Amino acid sequence: MNWKRYSALVLPVLLLVGCYTAPQRPAEPAAPRQTTPDYDPASGGAVVTPAEEKEIQISAYEPAPAAPLTPLHSKAVGALLNTAQQQERNNDLVGAVGTIERALRIEPRNAHLWYRLATLRMTQGRHALASDLATKSLSLAGADVALKRENWQLIARARRATGDISGAKVAERKARMLN
Structure with a gap:
């Protein structure tokens, strides 16, 4: 019976001890900035003074414009592309489709x-x-x-042709975003 009485007293004390945090010291004020010249490794060891530092301009990174990638394909696919063209x-669209499908069996990606x-x-x-094939290409x-x-523009034309005007507008917007 004593054990229950002691455990009822010890448990709250242990919980309070676990929640205790030591008092924090106030932060010390930051040291004033030095006005002595700093070493600048970018200038080959030259010293940069605070007056010169104000003249330094920093600009944001701007990536180079995306250049269109030339289609890479094997000689066999190149020959099939020439044949399809x-x-x-010669207005043989069925033959051209068959030829491109043969090329896709060689390079499906x-x-x-x-x-x-x-x-x-x-x-x-x-x-x-x-539209489905252009989506696959995308x-x-x-x-x-x-x-x-080009794929988004083709999708827009295809959707417009099927009567999906809102879908065509979405595709046109996506094409414009890539300009």
Whole structure:
């Protein structure tokens, strides 16, 4: 019975001890700034005085404009692209689609080939399929901003052709954001 009485007293004391924090000292004021010249390793060891320091300008980092990436493909795919281009000039859209599909079997992750197939499907009047293929190209485009912009423009035209005006406006807005 004593044990219960002591534990009822000890437990609150232990809880209070666990919550205790030592008093904090007030922070000391910061030391005044030195007016002596500082060593500047960027200038080859020259000394920068406080007066010169005021003249130094710092500008924000601006990345270089994104250059369109040239489509990289194998010789076989290049030959197939030439054949598809010739077939399209001869109005053989079915043959051109088949040729691009053969190229895609060789390089299925080539975003430029998917875009090319999307443009052919758009020319054939298969607008929903063209939009889907352009979306596939977008997913593979990586850092190629120009290709992404072309895909969004194609998606906008395809959606407008299917009557999806609000979807077309969204796609056009996304294309403009990439300019």
